[in-house]
Amino acid sequence: AAGVIQSPRHLIKEKRETATLKCYPIPRHDTVYWYQQGPGQDPQFLISFYEKMQSDKGSIPDRFSAQQFSDYHSELNMSSLELGDSALYFCASSLTPGQGAKNEQFFGPGTRLTVL
Amino acid sequence: DAKTTQPPSMDCAEGRAANLPCNHSTISGNEYVYWYRQIHSQGPQYIIHGLKNNETNEMASLIITEDRKSSTLILPHATLRDTAVYYCIVRVAYGQNFVFGPGTRLSVLP
Numbered sequence: 001a002a003g004v005i006q007s008p009r010h011l012i013k014e015k016r017e018t019a020t021l022k023c024y025p026i027p028r029h030d031t032v033y034w035y036q037q038g039p040g041q042d043p044q045f046l047i048s049f050y051e052k053m054q055s056d057k058g059s060i061p062d063r064f065s066a067q068q069f070s071d072y073h074s075e076l077n078m079s080s081l082e083l084g085d086s087a088l089y090f091c092a093s094s095l096t097p098g099q100g101a102k103n104e105q106f107f108g109p110g111t112r113l114t115v116l
Numbered sequence: 117d118a119k120t121t122q123p124p125s126m127d128c129a130e131g132r133a134a135n136l137p138c139n140h141s142t143i144s145g146n147e148y149v150y151w152y153r154q155i156h157s158q159g160p161q162y163i164i165h166g167l168k169n170n171e172t173n174e175m176a177s178l179i180i181t182e183d184r185k186s187s188t189l190i191l192p193h194a195t196l197r198d199t200a201v202y203y204c205i206v207r208v209a210y211g212q213n214f215v216f217g218p219g220t221r222l223s224v225l226p
Contacts, residue, residue: 004159033213042203043160045213056213090159103207104150105214107159 002026004108006091012114013081021076021111025093031055032074033105034066037088049074050096081115088112120204125221128198134191136220138204141185147208149180151189152216153200160203160216163189194224 005024013019025032031050035043036059045058049068060066063081068074072093078085089112092105121139128134140149150165164171164178166187171178177190191198203219 035213035216042216042218043154043214045215048213058213088157092159103148104162104165106162109159110157 004091004093004106006089006108006111008111009109010112010114012116014116015081015083017081017115019078019081019113021078021089021091021113023074023076023091023093023108025072025074025091026095026106029093029095029106030072031094031096032068032072033092033094034060034074034076035090035092035107037090037110038084039087043090046076078113083115086113086115120206120217122202122204122218122220124218125223127223127225128191128194130196130224130226131193134189134194134198134222134224136189136191136202136204136222137186138189139186140204140206143184143206144208145184147206149178149184149187150205150207150214151176151178152203152205152214153198154203154219155197155200160214163202194222196224196226198222199224 007022033048034046037043046060048056052068063079066076088110090110092107094105151163152160154160166178180187201219201221205214
């Protein structure tokens, strides 16, 4: 079965540079979530989108922005990168309930961002 | 969202059942209990969820107490590949993000 696709899988950037992470949800899934997991930490929710509109916002820095496109893929844009942004970034997708969904989120393999 | 409490770590012998407890004493009537696991920096993986009835699927069983204040995830025959951090999460509605707590680090020993 198709899974959530994230690209790139690994990314190395310098401080103050920008980065763009991409997420391709499971086909027919209309909701996308972004999580950040720092070294030795648990995943922390950043932001989510439903039908191309922001649906919820967590601890996302103002330097970060995200959007969901008409094909439901999503991009997380990160500017003025800091050393502390080094982390695993996970994207998850889910299906609107009422379509046989169990409300679970399916997670992608993650993008490992290293800021030097 | 209600908070959950899990033991930080547990060991289990390979082939034996792993029973992972979770306390969620402040759970609301419309909140579900979800279990996810994360194997060494991979994306979290859905295991099972339930509201008030016990649930079973091909991966695990979920036992929820009658007062819904605690639950137990059971992996019936643990293998080395079940070594992971297991997260118990309560969530009220579709669309809400998951709040991952400390979880239980399960080590399956040969």
